[in-house]
Amino acid sequence: MGFDNAPRTSRRAVIKTLAALGAVGAAAAASALGVARNLFPWVSYGEDNRVKIGRGEDFADGDTVLYDRRLVVRKETAEDATVRIAAISMVCTHLGCTVGTVTGGFKCPCHGSQYDGDGRVMGGPAPRSLDWFDVTVDPAGELVVDKTKTCAVESFFEV
Amino acid sequence: MDAQLQQSPGMPESDPKPSPEPSLVRRIANEARDVLTDVRESLFRHDFADTFKTRSEIMFSYLLLHVMPVKVHRRSLKAATTLGLGVISLFLFGILTATGIVLMFHYIPSATITDSGLPEAFERMLNLRSNVGYGPFLRNMHRWCAHGMVAIVVMHMARVFLMGSYKKPRQFNWVIGMLLMLLTLLASYTGYLLPWDQLSLWGVRVGTEIAKYAPGGDLLRAFLLGDTDVGQEALLRFYVLHCVVLPMAIAGLVALHFWRIRKDGGLARADEDRSLSTGIPAEQSADDNRTGSVKSYQLVEVMRGRKPLVDSPIEDLVFSWPALILRIAIVCVLCLIVASIFSLAFDAPLEEPANPMSPPNPAKAPWYFLGLQELVGYNAFIGGILLPGVAFAFFLILPYIDRRSTRVGVWFARERWVENGLFILFVLVNILLIVIGVYFRGANWDFQLPWEVMGGH
Numbered sequence: 368m369g370f371d372n373a374p375r376t377s378r379r380a381v382i383k384t385l386a387a388l389g390a391v392g393a394a395a396a397a398s399a400l401g402v403a404r405n406l407f408p409w410v411s412y413g414e415d416n417r418v419k420i421g422r423g424e425d426f427a428d429g430d431t432v433l434y435d436r437r438l439v440v441r442k443e444t445a446e447d448a449t450v451r452i453a454a455i456s457m458v459c460t461h462l463g464c465t466v467g468t469v470t471g472g473f474k475c476p477c478h479g480s481q482y483d484g485d486g487r488v489m490g491g492p493a494p495r496s497l498d499w500f501d502v503t504v505d506p507a508g509e510l511v512v513d514k515t516k517t518c519a520v521e522s523f524f525e526v
Numbered sequence: 527m528d529a530q531l532q533q534s535p536g537m538p539e540s541d542p543k544p545s546p547e548p549s550l551v552r553r554i555a556n557e558a559r560d561v562l563t564d565v566r567e568s569l570f571r572h573d574f575a576d577t578f579k580t581r582s583e584i585m586f587s588y589l590l591l592h593v594m595p596v597k598v599h600r601r602s603l604k605a606a607t608t609l610g611l612g613v614i615s616l617f618l619f620g621i622l623t624a625t626g627i628v629l630m631f632h633y634i635p636s637a638t639i640t641d642s643g644l645p646e647a648f649e650r651m652l653n654l655r656s657n658v659g660y661g662p663f664l665r666n667m668h669r670w671c672a673h674g675m676v677a678i679v680v681m682h683m684a685r686v687f688l689m690g691s692y693k694k695p696r697q698f699n700w701v702i703g704m705l706l707m708l709l710t711l712l713a714s715y716t717g718y719l720l721p722w723d724q725l726s727l728w729g730v731r732v733g734t735e736i737a738k739y740a741p742g743g744d745l746l747r748a749f750l751l752g753d754t755d756v757g758q759e760a761l762l763r764f765y766v767l768h769c770v771v772l773p774m775a776i777a778g779l780v781a782l783h784f785w786r787i788r789k790d791g792g793l794a795r796a797d798e799d800r801s802l803s804t805g806i807p808a809e810q811s812a813d814d815n816r817t818g819s820v821k822s823y824q825l826v827e828v829m830r831g832r833k834p835l836v837d838s839p840i841e842d843l844v845f846s847w848p849a850l851i852l853r854i855a856i857v858c859v860l861c862l863i864v865a866s867i868f869s870l871a872f873d874a875p876l877e878e879p880a881n882p883m884s885p886p887n888p889a890k891a892p893w894y895f896l897g898l899q900e901l902v903g904y905n906a907f908i909g910g911i912l913l914p915g916v917a918f919a920f921f922l923i924l925p926y927i928d929r930r931s932t933r934v935g936v937w938f939a940r941e942r943w944v945e946n947g948l949f950i951l952f953v954l955v956n957i958l959l960i961v962i963g964v965y966f967r968g969a970n971w972d973f974q975l976p977w978e979v980m981g982g983h
Contacts, residue, residue, distance in 0.1 A: 411754045434883045461906055462735040464728060465884040467970070476887035477732055478903040479971030491971075492905055 416514040423450050423510060423526040430468075432457070437465050438500075438512060443523065451523035454512040455486050456498035466497070473497065485520050496520055581845040591851070593784050595792060597843040598850050602793040607935075610857040611682035616780060617858045618675040621865060623773060625668040632658055635765035637722060637758045637880070647722035647761060648879040655876075662873060669874035671865055672714050676894045679710045683921075687949050690934045690942050691794035697925030699786040702779055704922045709776050711894070716768035718892060722761060727880035728889045730764070731756045736902060736910040743911075756882070794935035887969050896963030897956050903971055917952075 418436055426442045433440060439455040457473070459466050464477035472489060473482040481490040486497030501516035502524040510526065548556070572583035585596045601607055632654050636646035644652070654661035683703060686692055692700035715733065719726040734750055737743040752759030787793065877886060891899045901909030920927075933939045938946055968974035 406749055406752070408752060408759075412759055413753050413755045413757050437883060462732045462902065462910075464732065464889060467884070467887060469970075474970040476885050476970055477728065477889045478899070492903055492909075494906070 418512050418514070419505070419509045420454070420512055421510060422508055423452055423504070426452070432468060434465075436512070439468075440510075441523075450526050452502050452510060452526050453521070453523045454500040454502050456500060456514070456517075458498070459493060460488075460495050460497060461491070461493045487520060502526070578845065581847045584847045585845075591847070593788075594846050594850060595788065596846055598846050599792065599795060600842050600844055601795055601935075603844065603849055603853060605853075606937075608793065609681070609685060610853075611678055611685055613854050613857050614861050615675060615678045615682055617861050618671045618678060618865075619776065619780070621671045621862070622668060622675065625664050625671070626769065626773075628664055629654070629668055630769060632661065633720065635720065635761050637761050644879050645722045647720060651721045651723070651876055663869055666869035666872065666874045667865060668717075670868050670872070672717055673892065673894070674865065675710055676714055679707050683707055684949070684953060688946055689794065689937055690932050690939055690945075692925045692928075693794070693932070693934045694925075694929075696786075696790045696794060696934075699783060699790060700925045701922060702783045702786065704918070706776060706779050706783060708918070709772055709779065713768060713772045713776065714892070714894070716764040716772060719761065719764040720768065721876055722880045723877040724880060724886045724889070725875065725877045725892075727756060727882060728885040729891055729895075730760060732889075732891075732899075732902075734760075736906060739907040740911045740915075888967055888971050890963070890967070893960055893964055897959035900959045900963040900967070903967075 418438075420433060420436060420438065420440060423442070426440055428442050428444050431440045431442070432438075434457075437457045439457060441453040441455060443451045445451070457466050458464075459475040459477065459480050461475065461478055461480045464475050466473035466475045466480070466482065472484050473486065474480070475491065475493070479491045480488070480493035482493065482497055483489050486499070488494075488496055498514075498517040499520055499522045501513045501518055501522075503511050503513070504526050505511050571587040572580050574580065582596045584591065585594065586592045633650050634646050638646050640646050640649055642649060651665070654665055686700065686703065715729070719730045734747045734756065737747045737750070740746070750760065750763060751757075752763050890896060898910065898914060901913060903909070928945065932941050965976040966973055968978070
C-alpha cells in the first residue's frame, strides 16, 4: 500500500491546511456554543421555589394536604401554645410523581414507592425519604416554604 | 397523409390546386401533438413497450424507483425472506408524516389554561374530536401508526438479527438501523406529550427525571424542558422536536439506510445460494458467463462481495419492474387497510387534561415503555439508565463484536443457534416485562392478577 509515487506534501502545505482547518473549526465551535447557550434560558418560567402557604393559624393541628403546592403541612401545638409547623414534600424522590396519602403514610402511583407518615422509605424504589422543607415567617406573618432548602426528617419550625 | 396522397404522381396535372400547404387546423393539430409528445417524453423517459429495456429504464429513470436495483434476486422477493418489515416501517413513517402535517394545522402547543379551564393544547384535541371532519380518524391513524411503527421497527431489527444479516459488509447499516429505532422511540415519546393530557405530563415528568440519574443527565433534562420543571417550555420544545427535528433526522437516516443497502450489495443472502440454485459448478458457470455471448445483453451491476458476481446464476435475478414494485405496492395497500380499519374501530387514548398536581393511579406509559417502567419500578438508575444503556450500546456495536463468519440471510442458521437463542431469550424477557407492566400492575403499582381488578383508570 505504499504511495511511493504520490507527490510529496510540503511542510508548509500541511501547516497551512491545519491552520485553515483550525480557524474554521474554532469559528464553528464558537457558533455552536452560542447556539447551545441559547437553548438554556437565564431564567426559569415555572413556579417559584419559595411559596407562601398562608398563616400559621389558618391550619388545623395535624396534616393538611396542599395538592396545588404538592406539600403536606403538619402543625403541632404544644401545651404551652407554641406552634410548630413542618412542610413535607409530596414529590416522590424516585421519579417525581406526586405521592398519594394512604393510611399510615404515602404511596406513589407511578412505581409503587412507599413512605411512612414521616416520609421515611418503607418499600419500593425510592432512594431516600420525602423532603422536609425549611419554613419561615415573612414580615407580614405568612408562612414561606423554601423548596430549595431541605432539612432532616421531622424538622419543625416554631412560628 | 391525405396531403401526401394528393401529391402522388398519378393525380391529374390539370388539377388547379397548388401544391397543398397543410391546412391551418392540421398544422395546429400537428403542433399540439408534438408538444404533447415533448411533454410525455420529458416526463417518461422510456417507451411503453413491455421489453427488458423498458423495465430497466423505468427503474432508473424515476427518482424514487432508482433507489431500488433494476434487478433483484428471487429470494429477496419472497415474503418469507423479509416479511416486508422494512417497507412497512417506511410506509408507516409516510402515513405518520401525512397525518401529522394535517394534524399540525389544528394544533397549538400551548399549556395556557383557557377560559374553559382546560389547557389550550388539550382543548385542541377536543376541537379535533368535535369540530373537524375526520379529526378523530386522523388522530387515531397517527397514534396507532406510531404504535405500529415501534412494533414493526423492532420486528425488523429482530428479523435482521435472526438472519445474521448484520455481518460484513452490512455492519454499518445495522448501526444506522439501531439509530433509527432510537429515533422512532423518541418520536413516539415526544408525540404523546403533545395532547397535554395526564399521560403526557406524567410521562414526560418521569422520563426527564430518569434522565437525571444518567451522567450528564441534568444538562439533557435542562435542554429538553427549557425550564426546571415540565411546563410550557417543555411542550414547545417537544413540539419542535416531534414535528421538525426528529422527522428530518429519521428521513435523512432512512435515505442513508437505503443507499447502504444498495452499496452493500442488496439484501443479504447466503453465499452458497449463488452456485447452489443453478446446480452448475462454480467454475463452469463462470466459464459460461465469460464465453457465452448469450447473456451479454443482460445488465451488469457492480456489487461488493467476496466472490465475483459472474458466478451468480443470472436466472435468479428478476426485473424489479414490476415484480418488486408490485409487491411493495401490495404491502403498502394492505398496511393502509389494516391501519384504517384499526383507526375506525379503536379511538386513540386521551386521558384527563394534564394535572401538574397529581398523576393518575396507576400512571402507566404506553405499552412499549411499560417494560422500562417495570424495570424502573425496581431501581431508577439500574432499570432506567444502566440496563437500557448497556443493551442499546451492545446492539449498536454488535456487528463489530460478533465477527464470526456464518451464513447470512438465512432464518435461524443452525451454526448461530447460541446467538439466536440468547437473542430470543432477550426478546422474551422484554415481552414478559411489558406483559407484567400492562396486566399485572394495579393502583400504586401494586402487583395484582389481571382478573382481580380491571382498570381503575
